[in-house]
Amino acid sequence: MKLSVHTHEELTVLKVLEPRLDAANAPELRLRVSEMIGAGTQRLILDVSAVEFMDSSSLGAVVSILKMVGGSGDLVIAGAHGIVAELFKLTRMDRVFQMAADADSALDMMATA
Amino acid sequence: MKLSVHTHEELTVLKVLEPRLDAANAPELRLRVSEMIGAGTQRLILDVSAVEFMDSSSLGAVVSILKMVGGSGDLVIAGAHGIVAELFKLTRMDRVFQMAADADSALDMMATA
Amino acid sequence: MSTYNIRLFIDSQLAHVRLLGSAVRGIGQELDLPTEQVGQIELMLVEAVNNVIEHAYDNETGHDVHVRVECNPDDQLKVIISDRGHPIPAAQLQRGSAGDDALLPEPESLPEGGWGLGLIRMLADSLHYECNQDGNHLHLCKQLA
């Protein structure tokens, strides 16, 4: 799974470089994040702007990541669009996640949090 | 089959509005052109700029259109791109057809012919 | 325009589901459906196929997952997902018929699953499930814009 990791002080921006998050690769995303948390990451921006398709089992993996980082202030989902944004809306999980239009506004959001 | 027809003096620009020309719809294109020729059309620009896919059986229909209009000076293929342009090139039928980048340059080509 | 149909098969492996999803997305694009609708069709299909692999076949490889796509481009698209594994329990299938609230897990409980059938119900314009000697068949229908 292609991911890019950028660190901005205590913030980590994890960008998913795959066009697809589904039951086949969501477990790997979960694992990679749990390794990052084990290595000290505490506040995370998950940039899904390159993701064109996402299913509910990868939404489950993202919820599990939310639980791992601790509180909702410590995870922002950035760049959800198209069917990915719709998945968060249909399941009403956009009530639970902090959602930002892109990684930059997610950085602003976290700086003021 | 969606086609648009524009007449510029004795020239007709026939634009194919379908994204696909294949064995299923090429006979209809051939028929529609033969009706136009029956109704007096002599010089034709076939604008395929909206066509994203074309197979060899529709290339055969275009050759048959060339024969119907008479000489190669009387038919210009405009706007072939992607796999459509490649089909003309692979079969070397770009040697036989006059090809123009778009309908405007086809009009220029015919005006000076 | 007349009705077309195509049948697609994959083996019961989650890694192969993207081939079905992208094939059906390609068909939706060919039919010139709006992008949002193409995404919704792919999502309802993928949720149904994931359920077949995970629940009907208990994640066992070596079974066929069959998808039939029927389309009348002027009107509607039908996607029929068939398997020969365990059928969907009636209680699960009826979930949600009592109203939207029962359809999906509560967001605040931070669920990690349980959205599949609810999403399918929300994304399909109609749903019909049939079990016969040929297996289990989930018929999903989408009205085209």
Add this chain to the structure above:
Amino acid sequence: MSTYNIRLFIDSQLAHVRLLGSAVRGIGQELDLPTEQVGQIELMLVEAVNNVIEHAYDNETGHDVHVRVECNPDDQLKVIISDRGHPIPAAQLQRGSAGDDALLPEPESLPEGGWGLGLIRMLADSLHYECNQDGNHLHLCKQLA
């Protein structure tokens, strides 16, 4: 990445070929192949399927056209077109092996057909044809960029 595969079936009708073409185009896009390559794969597939409908089945509806797509996204894509109709005559299949000139009809003769097998040969990186008790199978292989 491991190998995936999917099988697709249509009835032997030219109107249904676009479903196969667009499904395989969707798969090519999903694998992130360059646009030119996706177009080439669709063209070689459509030429082969048209031939099956027109020649193997003499334009008779009611027969299965079977396409199997196998892909190893790092390496190559195989498209296998199978039918149970008349096989491709050996003479036609060998046409072109003597050199490019014999592959395609002369442009200046204003041909209205006869390009199919030549195009398939040019677009596929390798080609293999096999007839057995399960039918006729045209194996086309495309190296991925």
